[in-house]
Amino acid sequence: MQDTRSNSERATTELREMIFSGALPPGSDHLETELAEKLGMSRTPVREAALTLRAQGLVELRPRRGLRINPVSAKDMADIYDILTELESLAAARAAEARYSRADLATLATAIGDMTEALAQDDLRAWANADDRFHRELVRLGGNARLSMIVSVMRDQVRRARATTLFIRPKPTQSNDDHRAVYQAIAEGDPKTAHDIHHAHRLHARDMLVSLLEKHQFHGL
Amino acid sequence: MQDTRSNSERATTELREMIFSGALPPGSDHLETELAEKLGMSRTPVREAALTLRAQGLVELRPRRGLRINPVSAKDMADIYDILTELESLAAARAAEARYSRADLATLATAIGDMTEALAQDDLRAWANADDRFHRELVRLGGNARLSMIVSVMRDQVRRARATTLFIRPKPTQSNDDHRAVYQAIAEGDPKTAHDIHHAHRLHARDMLVSLLEKHQFHGL
DNA sequence: GCATTTTTTAACGTATACATTAAATCATAC
DNA sequence: GTATGATTTAATGTATACGTTAAAAAATGC
Numbered sequence: 133m134q135d136t137r138s139n140s141e142r143a144t145t146e147l148r149e150m151i152f153s154g155a156l157p158p159g160s161d162h163l164e165t166e167l168a169e170k171l172g173m174s175r176t177p178v179r180e181a182a183l184t185l186r187a188q189g190l191v192e193l194r195p196r197r198g199l200r201i202n203p204v205s206a207k208d209m210a211d212i213y214d215i216l217t218e219l220e221s222l223a224a225a226r227a228a229e230a231r232y233s234r235a236d237l238a239t240l241a242t243a244i245g246d247m248t249e250a251l252a253q254d255d256l257r258a259w260a261n262a263d264d265r266f267h268r269e270l271v272r273l274g275g276n277a278r279l280s281m282i283v284s285v286m287r288d289q290v291r292r293a294r295a296t297t298l299f300i301r302p303k304p305t306q307s308n309d310d311h312r313a314v315y316q317a318i319a320e321g322d323p324k325t326a327h328d329i330h331h332a333h334r335l336h337a338r339d340m341l342v343s344l345l346e347k348h349q350f351h352g353l
Numbered sequence: 354m355q356d357t358r359s360n361s362e363r364a365t366t367e368l369r370e371m372i373f374s375g376a377l378p379p380g381s382d383h384l385e386t387e388l389a390e391k392l393g394m395s396r397t398p399v400r401e402a403a404l405t406l407r408a409q410g411l412v413e414l415r416p417r418r419g420l421r422i423n424p425v426s427a428k429d430m431a432d433i434y435d436i437l438t439e440l441e442s443l444a445a446a447r448a449a450e451a452r453y454s455r456a457d458l459a460t461l462a463t464a465i466g467d468m469t470e471a472l473a474q475d476d477l478r479a480w481a482n483a484d485d486r487f488h489r490e491l492v493r494l495g496g497n498a499r500l501s502m503i504v505s506v507m508r509d510q511v512r513r514a515r516a517t518t519l520f521i522r523p524k525p526t527q528s529n530d531d532h533r534a535v536y537q538a539i540a541e542g543d544p545k546t547a548h549d550i551h552h553a554h555r556l557h558a559r560d561m562l563v564s565l566l567e568k569h570q571f572h573g574l
Numbered sequence: 575g576c577a578t579t580t581t582t583t584a585a586c587g588t589a590t591a592c593a594t595t596a597a598a599t600c601a602t603a604c
Numbered sequence: 605g606t607a608t609g610a611t612t613t614a615a616t617g618t619a620t621a622c623g624t625t626a627a628a629a630a631a632t633g634c
Contacts, residue, residue, distance in 0.1 A: 138586095138587065138588090139587075139588070140587075163614095163615070163616095163627085165614095165615075165616095173588080173589090174589045174590075175588095175589085175590090175616090176587075176589065176590090177587075177588065177589095178403070179616095179617090180404055180587095183401055183404045183408075184404060184408060187409065189405075189410070189499060189502070193616095195595090195615080195616060196614085196616065197615090198616095205440065208499075209499065211497040211499050211500065214447075214500070215443075215500055215503070218439040218440060218442075219436065219439060221439075222435060222436075226435075233503060276432040276435060276436070277432065278410060278433060278436060278507075279435070279436055281410075282436070282503055286499075303355070336589055359617060359618090360617075361617075384584095384585070385585075386584095386585075386586095387584075394618080394620095395618060395619045395620075396586090396619085396620090397618050397619065397620090398617075398618065400586095400587090401617090413587095416586060416587085416625090416626075417584080417585050417625085417627065418585090418627095419585080419586095425625055
């Protein structure tokens with residue numbers, strides 16, 4: 133089956149993948165022409181993708197220097213986590229206010245179950261995957277589309293850091309208890325508890341990640 | 354003196370202005386060719402501007418229909434205010450943590466003074482202008498560049514609603530007291546107070562605006 | 575008349591061409 | 605050998621050309 137998306141869209145996702153995978157390392161420059169050739173298309177869709185990625189904070193366009201892949205410092209990561217913390221906590225509160233049925237919360241429950249299982253099997257990748265699903269669904273349940281967009285852009289950037297820290301950080305056991313408690317609060321329609329627990333959860337993750345990044349001197353991820 | 358910016362940048366700001374001024378009304382469609390002609394340039398820079406504005410949530414690109422100017426419903430406005438509330442409050446807290454000197458807070462103080470004066474003279478436009486400056490500076494002092502970007506995009510959208518509600522809503526007298534209290538908390542290095550007061554301030558503004566919009570049935574601003 | 579198919583149209587997505595101009599290279603003076 | 609200025613290079617920003625294809629219009633059948 134053929135890809136029905138436009139080249140512009142393809143370029144956007146492919147460049148994004150190349151940034152996350154490290155094929156385009158942070159701080160590196162890339163001429164539009166080179167990228168166009170690599171992706172097998174003309175400069176036009178590549179340029180359009182570049183503009184989109186710039187709006188998401190992933191790259192900068194420097195005339196005659198090419199696309200600069202934005203590095204992400206420990207301070208950047210702290211800033212990003214701050215935003216995530218506030219917005220996800222709000223989403224948790226709003227989700228609790230919405231009085232979803234248990235059925236509505238099935239995806240959330242599944243993600244928590246998968247995290248538990250992954251932990252038991254020491255499968256950190258599976259855990260990270262389920263953790264992503266949990267947070268994405270949580271935000272979706274918050275019912276604020278703009279907020280979801282912003283959070284997903286921010287989470288994209290976190291993913292870069294996580295790839296490098298996933299295996300050196302402590303096992304996320306506390307994390308799982310937090311998720312369960314947030315789920316519980318949402319199911320019971322308790323916005324304040326949902327908010328506060330998730331807030332503390334994210335703040336904790338932030339401090340852990342930032343201190344890891346600083347310790348390992350990732351001064352431009 | 355000539356404008357040194359690229360046509361692409363010019364198109365971005367001009368289209369944005371046209372959206373805010375109502376020259377491109379919410380919900381309306383505009384072909385790339387028409388816009389290009391109106392702006393006196395080719396389709397290329399207009400398209401680039403369109404992509405930037407899409408990333409900011411102002412327009413949508415609908416193949417063969419043209420640029421759709423996104424309408425902003427009361428629900429949208431509530432969502433936007435929710436985001437503003439959380440992020441600005443965080444900025445206020447962080448600003449208080451930063452222990453700025455009184456000199457550093459001069460811009461903030463000036464804005465408050467201007468608001469007081471504008472209120473005394475019943476000059477609502479001047480008040481709105483100073484209010485903008487206050488919030489922008491507050492966020493800047495928070496020291497999170499990404500947060501500032503997001504807030505400024507959200508505030509852009511609020512501006513549309515304010516233009517239509519500024520003269521029908523109650524006079525913002527309470528507002529001024531809030532600003533002063535937030536300023537005080539930041540100057541004294543009290544993050545919690547700064548956060549909580551600003552949070553309440555924004556929540557109040559949100560509820561007032563949303564109920565106004567609903568009452569006046571602006572179901573697509 | 576209305577529904578369905580065919581034809582036409584034109585807007586977009588993309589490729590390409592090109593002028594501008596910043597950067598790099600080279601030449602020259604000291 | 606270094607600094608200054610002239611020359612070359614090449615990447616961008618923009619215009620333009622064009623094929624594709626969705627929508628509109630026209631034609632056809634019932």
